[in-house]
Every structure is written in structure tokens, then in C-alpha cells.
Amino acid sequence: MADMGGKPRLPWVSWLIAAAVACIPLVITDRFLIKVLTFVGLNVLVAIGLALLFGYTGQVSMGHAAFVGIGAYTCAFLTVRIGTPWIVGFAAAGVIAAAGGLLLALPSLRLKGHYLAMATLGFGEIMSLIFVEAESVTGGVDGFARIPPPSVAGFEFKEPATLYWLVWAVAGVALLLAYNITRFRPGRAMLSLHGGEIGAVASGVDVVGTKIKAFVISAALAGLSGALYSGVVGFVSPSVFVLSSSVMYLAMAVIGGAGSLAGPVAATALFTLLEYLNALIPSMPAPIAENLGLYQTDIYGIAIILVVIFAPRGLTGLWQRRRSASSAKGGSLAERRQGSSTQADTPARPEGLEEGEGT
Amino acid sequence: MTLLSIQGLRKQFGGLLAVDDVSFGVHEGTIKALIGPNGAGKSTLFNLITGFERPDSGAALLNGVATTGMSARDVVRCGMARTFQDTRLFDNLTVIENVMVGTQVHYTPGFFAAALRLPSARKEERMIQEQAIRLLRQVGLEEWAGTPASELPVGIRRLTEIARAMATEPTLLLLDEPAAGLNSSETEDLGEALSRMRDLGTTVLVVEHDMALVMEVSDEIVVIDRGRKIAEGPPRLIQKDPVVVAAYLGEEYGNA
Numbered sequence: 100m101a102d103m104g105g106k107p108r109l110p111w112v113s114w115l116i117a118a119a120v121a122c123i124p125l126v127i128t129d130r131f132l133i134k135v136l137t138f139v140g141l142n143v144l145v146a147i148g149l150a151l152l153f154g155y156t157g158q159v160s161m162g163h164a165a166f167v168g169i170g171a172y173t174c175a176f177l178t179v180r181i182g183t184p185w186i187v188g189f190a191a192a193g194v195i196a197a198a199g200g201l202l203l204a205l206p207s208l209r210l211k212g213h214y215l216a217m218a219t220l221g222f223g224e225i226m227s228l229i230f231v232e233a234e235s236v237t238g239g240v241d242g243f244a245r246i247p248p249p250s251v252a253g254f255e256f257k258e259p260a261t262l263y264w265l266v267w268a269v270a271g272v273a274l275l276l277a278y279n280i281t282r283f284r285p286g287r288a289m290l291s292l293h294g295g296e297i298g299a300v301a302s303g304v305d306v307v308g309t310k311i312k313a314f315v316i317s318a319a320l321a322g323l324s325g326a327l328y329s330g331v332v333g334f335v336s337p338s339v340f341v342l343s344s345s346v347m348y349l350a351m352a353v354i355g356g357a358g359s360l361a362g363p364v365a366a367t368a369l370f371t372l373l374e375y376l377n378a379l380i381p382s383m384p385a386p387i388a389e390n391l392g393l394y395q396t397d398i399y400g401i402a403i404i405l406v407v408i409f410a411p412r413g414l415t416g417l418w419q420r421r422r423s424a425s426s427a428k429g430g431s432l433a434e435r436r437q438g439s440s441t442q443a444d445t446p447a448r449p450e451g452l453e454e455g456e457g458t
Numbered sequence: 459m460t461l462l463s464i465q466g467l468r469k470q471f472g473g474l475l476a477v478d479d480v481s482f483g484v485h486e487g488t489i490k491a492l493i494g495p496n497g498a499g500k501s502t503l504f505n506l507i508t509g510f511e512r513p514d515s516g517a518a519l520l521n522g523v524a525t526t527g528m529s530a531r532d533v534v535r536c537g538m539a540r541t542f543q544d545t546r547l548f549d550n551l552t553v554i555e556n557v558m559v560g561t562q563v564h565y566t567p568g569f570f571a572a573a574l575r576l577p578s579a580r581k582e583e584r585m586i587q588e589q590a591i592r593l594l595r596q597v598g599l600e601e602w603a604g605t606p607a608s609e610l611p612v613g614i615r616r617l618t619e620i621a622r623a624m625a626t627e628p629t630l631l632l633l634d635e636p637a638a639g640l641n642s643s644e645t646e647d648l649g650e651a652l653s654r655m656r657d658l659g660t661t662v663l664v665v666e667h668d669m670a671l672v673m674e675v676s677d678e679i680v681v682i683d684r685g686r687k688i689a690e691g692p693p694r695l696i697q698k699d700p701v702v703v704a705a706y707l708g709e710e711y712g713n714a
Contacts (some may be wrong), residue, residue: 271466279572279574280573281578282572283575284562284579284586286572287555290550291551293548293550294548294550294607295549298548300529300531300532301539301542301546301623302511302560302626303531303563312569378663
């Protein structure tokens, strides 16, 4: 009865994980590994947005690498060429990417499924051409070099550990805000679109507005990730913001599972680390590491196929199935129902049902 | 008083005249049944009234306000909610969450308030939830509250969809074949639920094929056949109307 919001706050496990993530640079001194874990944070930021867009709202985007690119170039251009403070470039990256998201939302209001996928794919391809052709802003094929590390109020984030903290702080805040969104009215509105647009319209859900907001938020998060990326790496090349990256981002959302933030975040961590397995296992023979890198896209592809066939609801679905299987053993139907209601990772669980009964 | 007034609605799909100059009214506080053979245009009529399709001509007025020409969402906000022949539940949500989607139509907190857990969002979330719980209890669904919609039996699915529609606090509820797929005891429960809703002040327009249910609960019946209205009146007159019997009811009702 204490929290009248009725919705569960973050489970304590997530605070534990957050604390563990925060402590990593204190324990690990390997600079390369820290860098790799920073990349995980960058991808997590994109995955949060895609989880909202795909997993909650049911909208496909095959062009999200373009928003990362928009964010990276915006931040680099503003801080290096215009000379604005980093924080201004960072914020602008989010805003301009959000504007791009608005643009991409327009076809989504008319198109569904494969057609929306094609439209967003087209957007991604056009942007990757622009990144190469708009040389005066992006540096063309040669890329944008000598980008200074992020700095806020005179403090420069140039050490791997400080960069790590910066990236994960942003990702953590984004995750918290996204989590809150999913636990309230907008989250349910998004899920209802995924559940069926006609039913959503008939229930008075603002279908157009919800789709647009989901696109804008996910684009903004990708843009912020791009801005951080440019500061972390110090160099931006157009070869990064291409279709295969977009597919990888989408794969993380698909493999993570719909209607969940934790699933896509876990999938992102898993797949980003897979790419840099040699950082985790220093003793790994070089040929294996090279081959892993070479077949990375294939591994994603196979993983997607396996997930679609054997676990259509992704990591989240597997997790729920495992838990409901253990709670179903010998339980009555009512208990089982109770079980499925408490373990379902969808927002607005009927928490407070008991307290409501008193009124 | 006439709550819903249908005035000369007409809709053509290519060469097919689905709804042909249909006019009738639904009085406040009554249950009106819309019956007719398959393909008579009943569902099209529903779509026209609720903003899912645009009529070629004519209008539907709810309390004097034209709902034809509004978006389906605005129709809901105006106080007219509907269900579907093939229930359109959100299978990825639980029963109570489905109902909460309906409840939240009259609330405003958006993404920003939610992201920051502003007091406004939390307060309204609590109200949305309490309303949904109250509604579930009214229709006898509270024990199903936490069940994912994908796991519900047909009867409960229908009830859940009706509860979700009721959650938008409609003055007029439109039900498209609510008894389809229900067994006889479920149909009985449905009839009771409809009568209760009417007694609590909700006006109902229902498309239904189950004649026993129609005759039992409806105050008035309108019959359409091949897009045209062929009869309108109280159940006992409709039962004996030779035109209706010939077109739709068949002999057993004619002799009843």
C-alpha cells in the first residue's frame, strides 16, 4: 500500500546488476576489455529504443544504424567544426536523430510488416549514401577523424574507465526512463498496437501518436548512442552505419523477445561480447577469434532463425516458459494462473488487486 | 429519447450495394437487436457507425453529433464503443491489461509523465487500475484478471472484449455477434450481462444470430436484408412479420 502508484518499482535484482556494472572498471584493468564493455553499453542504448519500437509497439525498423550515424556525425561536426561544447553536440545528436525518427514514422502510419521493413531499409540505404556523399560535413569515405573525447564542465572523459562510466550512465538513465514508460499508460498503448491495431483503435488508443512517439524515442536513443560512439572511438567512418548494423540491432530486439526490456538488453550484451570474445578470453587462439569475426553476420542470421523456430518469443519467452513450467508442477489451475500473472514480464500486472478489493 | 439516429446510410463496394439507404433509431436505455441473414450488411453498418468505414451518403448521429466522418478513435471518445465478430483482444496482454487499455482512453498522462514517474502519471495509473478491477468484478471476470488473453476460452474472450469496450464508458455499446461460439449456459450469462448493462444505463445495439437470445433481451429489433431495412419493431411483432419470416427467420418462428 506504500507505493500508491500501484506498479512495481524496479526489482532489486536490477539495482544489483546496475551496481555490478558500475563496479567493473574498478575490478578490471584490461583497457581493451573495458572498451569492449563500453561498446556493449553503446549497443544497449540502441537496443532499448528498438525494444520500445519493435518489442512493445510492433514496428519494424531496418534502418536504425542510420540514426546512430546521424548522431555520430552531428556530435562530431558540432564539436569539431563549429566548436560547441560536447554536451551541446550530444544533445543536438539526440534531437536531430529524433527529427529523422519523425520522418521515418510517416511511412509507418500507412505501411505494415514487410512494406514497413522495406521503407525503413530504404531510409537506411539513403542515409548511408548521404554519409559518404556529404563530404563537407561527414568527411566522405575517409570518415571524420580526430574527434576529441566527450567533456562536460571541463572534465574530459579520455580514460577508458571514465568513458565506460559515461556510456553506462546514459544507458542506465535511458533504461530507467524506458522502464517507467512501459509500466504506465503509454506502455500499454504501445503493447496494444502490437496486440492488434483494430482492437487498439476500437479501444480509443491514439495509434498514430503512439507510433510516432515510439519512432522518435528509439531514433533519439540511437542518435545519443552515435554521439557517444564518436567520442569513444574518436573517429567516424560511414562503413559502420550500414544495413548489416541495422540488421544486427533488429536481431537483438527479435532475439531478446517482445514486450520486454531485459530480454533485448541481455541479447545485446551477449552478441556484442560474442563479437569480441577474444577480449573476454585472452588465451583464445587467434584463428578462432578471426573466424568468429568473419562469421559474425552468419552467427546473427543463424541465431535469428533458431529463435524464430524454437523460441518465437525470444529470450524473454524462454525465461517465462521455464518459470511457469516450474510453478505449474502439481499446482492447481488457479495457482498456475496466479503464477503466470506474476511472472509475465508485461507491464501493469494486476498488482494491487488485493488492496483494490478493500475499496 | 433517441440516442443513436441512423439517417439514410449508404455504402457501395464496387458493384455491391452493401448498405442501401438504411435509417433507424436506438432509444436511450434500451437494447436494440440488428438481425438479418449472412451478408445482409450488418457488419458494414457497424463499421459505418463506428468510424471504421466512411459511408457514401447518410449519417449516424449520437446525441445529435455525427459520428460518421469521425475517426474510429474519436467515436470511442464520443461515447460509442464496439466489439468485433472475431474478437480483437490484445493477446500479448492479460485480461486486466486489456480492460485497462479501454479505461485509459479518458486519461491524459503521456510518455513524458510516465518516464519521470510524475505524480500525475502515478495517480491516474492507480485510477485506471481501480476502474478496471471494478469493471472486471461487475462482469464476473476478476478471477481471470491475470490470465494472458491468448489463453482464454472463447466465452471469456467475448466477455473480456465487452469489458474492454465498457471500460471506455460508452453511452452506446455496439456488440457484433457476442454469442457466436458460446455454449448455452455462456449465452445465458451473456443475456443476463446485457440486461444488467441496460439497467445500469448503457444503451446497446447488438448484431446477433442467436434468435432465442435476441427475442429474450431486446426491446426492439431492426431487420435488414441485402443492405435494406425490411422491418423494425418489438420482438413479438417481428417474430410474426411475414416479410421477416420469409427472408430470415423461417417457418418455426412464424408458427411460434
